[in-house]
Amino acid sequence: MAELVRTWSVVREDLRASRILLRAGWRAALVYRASFLSAIVGGVALQGTQLLFIGVLLSKFSVIDGWRLNDVAFLFAMRLAAHAFYVVPFGALVMIDYSIQQGEVDRYLLRPAGIYLQVVTRHAPLMALGDALLGFGSLAIFAGQSSVSWTPGKVAFLIAAVIGGGLVETGMQTFLAAFSFRMTSTISLRILADDTITRFSGYPLTMFNRWGFLSLTFVFPMAFIAYLPATMLLGRTDQLPTATWLAAISPCGGLIIFTIGLTFFNWMTRKYNSPGS
Amino acid sequence: MPVDTLSTRLTGLRGLYRAGYRSVLVYRADLLFGIAGLVIQATLTVVVWRVLYDGHDEVAGVGASTAVAYAVLAACIQSILMPWQFSSLPLRVLRGQIGVDMMRPRSLISQNLAQAAGTMVGRLPVGAAGLLTGLALGGVKAPHTLPDLLAWVVSMVLGIANVMIINLLVSMIAFWTVEIGGIMILYRFGSAFLSGALIPLWFMPGWLQPIISWLPFQAQIYAPLSIWFGTRHGVDLLGTLALQLGWVLVLFVLLQLVWRRAVHKVVVFGG
Amino acid sequence: MPPIIEVSDLTKEFTRPDVRPGRFAGTRSLFTRARKVTTAVDGISFQIGEGELIGFLGPNGAGKSTTIKMLTGILVPTSGTVTVAGQVPWRDRRRNARSIGAVFGQRTQLWYDLPLRDSFEIIRDLYSMDPATYRTRLGEFTEILDLDEFIDTPVRSLSLGQRMRGDLVAAMLYAPPILYLDEPTVGLDVVAKGKIREFVAEINAGRRTTVILTTHDMDDVERLCRRVVIIDHGKILYEGDVEMLKAQYVTSRDIVVHCTDFDATTITSPFAQVVSADAFKATLRFDPERTAVPKVVHDLTSRYPITDLSVLEPDLEDVIRQLYTERTPNAR
Numbered sequence: 083m084a085e086l087v088r089t090w091s092v093v094r095e096d097l098r099a100s101r102i103l104l105r106a107g108w109r110a111a112l113v114y115r116a117s118f119l120s121a122i123v124g125g126v127a128l129q130g131t132q133l134l135f136i137g138v139l140l141s142k143f144s145v146i147d148g149w150r151l152n153d154v155a156f157l158f159a160m161r162l163a164a165h166a167f168y169v170v171p172f173g174a175l176v177m178i179d180y181s182i183q184q185g186e187v188d189r190y191l192l193r194p195a196g197i198y199l200q201v202v203t204r205h206a207p208l209m210a211l212g213d214a215l216l217g218f219g220s221l222a223i224f225a226g227q228s229s230v231s232w233t234p235g236k237v238a239f240l241i242a243a244v245i246g247g248g249l250v251e252t253g254m255q256t257f258l259a260a261f262s263f264r265m266t267s268t269i270s271l272r273i274l275a276d277d278t279i280t281r282f283s284g285y286p287l288t289m290f291n292r293w294g295f296l297s298l299t300f301v302f303p304m305a306f307i308a309y310l311p312a313t314m315l316l317g318r319t320d321q322l323p324t325a326t327w328l329a330a331i332s333p334c335g336g337l338i339i340f341t342i343g344l345t346f347f348n349w350m351t352r353k354y355n356s357p358g359s
Numbered sequence: 360m361p362v363d364t365l366s367t368r369l370t371g372l373r374g375l376y377r378a379g380y381r382s383v384l385v386y387r388a389d390l391l392f393g394i395a396g397l398v399i400q401a402t403l404t405v406v407v408w409r410v411l412y413d414g415h416d417e418v419a420g421v422g423a424s425t426a427v428a429y430a431v432l433a434a435c436i437q438s439i440l441m442p443w444q445f446s447s448l449p450l451r452v453l454r455g456q457i458g459v460d461m462m463r464p465r466s467l468i469s470q471n472l473a474q475a476a477g478t479m480v481g482r483l484p485v486g487a488a489g490l491l492t493g494l495a496l497g498g499v500k501a502p503h504t505l506p507d508l509l510a511w512v513v514s515m516v517l518g519i520a521n522v523m524i525i526n527l528l529v530s531m532i533a534f535w536t537v538e539i540g541g542i543m544i545l546y547r548f549g550s551a552f553l554s555g556a557l558i559p560l561w562f563m564p565g566w567l568q569p570i571i572s573w574l575p576f577q578a579q580i581y582a583p584l585s586i587w588f589g590t591r592h593g594v595d596l597l598g599t600l601a602l603q604l605g606w607v608l609v610l611f612v613l614l615q616l617v618w619r620r621a622v623h624k625v626v627v628f629g630g
Numbered sequence: 631m632p633p634i635i636e637v638s639d640l641t642k643e644f645t646r647p648d649v650r651p652g653r654f655a656g657t658r659s660l661f662t663r664a665r666k667v668t669t670a671v672d673g674i675s676f677q678i679g680e681g682e683l684i685g686f687l688g689p690n691g692a693g694k695s696t697t698i699k700m701l702t703g704i705l706v707p708t709s710g711t712v713t714v715a716g717q718v719p720w721r722d723r724r725r726n727a728r729s730i731g732a733v734f735g736q737r738t739q740l741w742y743d744l745p746l747r748d749s750f751e752i753i754r755d756l757y758s759m760d761p762a763t764y765r766t767r768l769g770e771f772t773e774i775l776d777l778d779e780f781i782d783t784p785v786r787s788l789s790l791g792q793r794m795r796g797d798l799v800a801a802m803l804y805a806p807p808i809l810y811l812d813e814p815t816v817g818l819d820v821v822a823k824g825k826i827r828e829f830v831a832e833i834n835a836g837r838r839t840t841v842i843l844t845t846h847d848m849d850d851v852e853r854l855c856r857r858v859v860i861i862d863h864g865k866i867l868y869e870g871d872v873e874m875l876k877a878q879y880v881t882s883r884d885i886v887v888h889c890t891d892f893d894a895t896t897i898t899s900p901f902a903q904v905v906s907a908d909a910f911k912a913t914l915r916f917d918p919e920r921t922a923v924p925k926v927v928h929d930l931t932s933r934y935p936i937t938d939l940s941v942l943e944p945d946l947e948d949v950i951r952q953l954y955t956e957r958t959p960n961a962r
């Protein structure tokens with residue numbers, strides 16, 4: 083019980099601290115007004131090319147692994163929206179190498195707030211607004227055109243799935259970022275993960291044979307980002323080589339993966355070797 | 360006062376070329392993950408295109424094996440030509456080190472081009488790994504004829520020159536604004552789409568094709584690869600090479616103009 | 631004075647990849663996994679009393695910063711124990727954070743793009759200070775450190791001295807009982823150094839804050855510290871009083887004599903040796919253990935028409951230099 087009270091007070095303290103630090107981050111970002119538009123355009127361009135890519139392909143091929151254009155577009159949109167739930171709150175995670183190399187983490191360790199929290203509130207990720215714009219915009223358009231017959235229950239499932247998908251990506255990136263406490267640079271590893279997710283998590287993943295699919299579900303769990311919940315909404319769970327219930331509870335995958343990532347991250351903070359002797 | 364011969368000039372630039380090459384090797388993790396990344400990407404790309412072609416013999420006049428090979432080769436070439444940081448120029452402008460660079464006895468343009476060439480050579484192992492993956496999966500085709508191969512070499516050199524000049528041009532925006540992160544990303548992904556690195560122009564919708572063919576980006580990757588796959592002959596082939604050469608000349612003149620304005624800005628307002 | 635910081639047998643080792651120079655070093659480093667262990671801090675023990683102002687000295691790379699980082703909870707020790715105000719810093723990190731303030735001269739803890747005042751307000755909120763206390767304390771600090779002229783300037787536009795003053799205030803706003811200062815005066819001009827010393831003396835004497843000061847500036851030490859801990863190669867070389875240190879290492883004192891009416895090169899003394907002399911000035915050296923200062927002075931003034939005379943204070947800088955070279959004959 084006492085343990086629970088202590089945990090709760092830490093959580094409350096962190097929420098308060100994150101409000102304070104986020105406000106500071108946004109205020110600092112607004113100092114450079116000119117960068118605002120440029121960053122948002124960059125965010126739209128990054129994910130937008132993927133949307134263009136799939137759009138051009140499907141205009142020629144119209145079907146991919148038995149999925150029609152409108153459903154693939156919906157799957158892509160789900161992934162884009164989930165991505166926004168990663169980059170908007172946690173986008174500053176990208177800077178972890180820099181924070182460690184420059185010894186900023188020294189200062190985080192001296193403050194009465196969580197390390198992870200201070201890392202993710204380090205600056206306001208302006209580019210993420212472009213991701214959010216594109217993600218939520220395309221989801222709003224393509225959800226209506228997909229073959230899902232929407233009910234309030236399905237809408238709720240979709241919202242949970244998109245937030246969960248964001249947490250899956252966050253958890254994976256957090257796990258990889260934790261290695262920065264031991265390695266000089268993990269940016270290329272994280273770009274590799276990000277790139278793989280960006281390029282391929284919007285496809286019907288069962289197209290990569292059985293073992294490919296299983297490793298994308300349990301080893302590099304990007305199937306939880308959009309594909310698994312989408313099969314549930316589209317009634318295509320019969321395609322899966324795994325049990326149907328896995329798709330049904332897939333929105334919870336985010337919580338589990340994020341918890342694993344965060345626990346590992348916090349454990350690795352003890353391995354921190356501050357730069358400079 | 361040493362005489363500035365061609366050979367002393369080249370020696371100076373070789374140092375910068377080596378700096379670019381070494382900077383790739385120093386970050387060994389980046390290189391190893393770059394290799395792993397392209398192996399994964401090439402594998403998944405082959406699968407995606409094969410699944411797409413399931414049930415089609417030809418789409419837009421292109422067969423499955425050509426489409427797969429195009430996707431793999433384009434990914435390999437792009438991984439060499441487009442490293443994450445394609446010039447140290449913006450950072451040096453931001454930190455005010457550009458003044459020192461300008462005092463060196465070589466022009467800033469050749470310094471940057473030499474360094475970019477070094478970086479590309481340093482990234483050759485990444486491209487090679489992707490190519491091997493493609494070969495292992497049976498997803499790569501050689502050119503039909505020897506003349507095609509020779510024409511491809513010429514075309515690829517022109518494509519590389521094109522990429523290097525545009526990369527530097529875009530980096531030079533740093534002289535006018537410090538906030539170029541968004542512009543760089545727009546350029547990176549925009550050019551990936553327009554150069555044919557993601558999708559060959561064959562598959563682009565009819566209304567988009569003429570627009571893209573009038574932009575310089577298609578001369579970077581699409582033009583050499585279309586020669587590789589033997590889709591251009593005679594006048595068409597010569598026309599393609601002439602257009603590529605034309606773009607390199609135009610872009611180089613543009614680079615000199617922009618550079619002159621940048622120098623003016625640094626001299627008048629400080630770096 | 632009860633100890634507020636207790637360090638016993640503290641050790642920190644670092645493991646780094648072992649890079650061998652030579653041909654293809656870059657390419658080879660892609661595959662090698664050779665590692666090298668270095669011991670930065672090697673089993674040191676000491677105590678610091680509540681309200682003390684202690685100097686923590688040592689040459690570059692001696693293990694000073696590593697020790698300070700373990701005391702503040704930034705680094706986890708390889709072995710040994712640290713307790714600061716009854717807590718283990720790295721384990722009770724949050725509670726420890728509230729009882730310490732820290733200024734690392736090389737790095738700022740302020741928000742780079744925001745005005746200095748905003749950083750103070752963020753800290754006020756982070757440490758849940760009540761507005762009244764915050765206002766009074768900021769007012770007092772502003773007065774001692776003359777913050778008025780730049781408190782609304784963005785941190786990135788501040789001079790080094792201004793930024794350092796801002797960092798000091800940020801570290802002391804929430805009145806932690808312990809303050810760590812790592813090279814707070816490095817690179818500052820005389821005026822700025824003076825301000826910072828004044829502030830440190832004030833918070834130590836007036837507010838009973840325990841201060842741990844690392845510095846290379848012996849003026850800082852002479853003006854502020856009574857006790858010092860000196861380390862080199864990760865081990866303690868000396869721990870104790872500054873005056874005792876001088877007494878122990880200074881075996882000779884110098885007297886400088888000025889004269890106008892006769893040639894100073896003719897000066898001799900039965901108690902002291904002439905070290906240097908020209909027409910107007912002579913420097914003599916004697917052993918204070920054997921001869922008392924007044925005796926030497928009296929002898930000189932009674933025999934020569936001297937216009938001015940001064941006894942040089944032992945220089946801590948020299949003492950420290952002597953200490954380093956003596957204990958580490960093969961270093962450098």
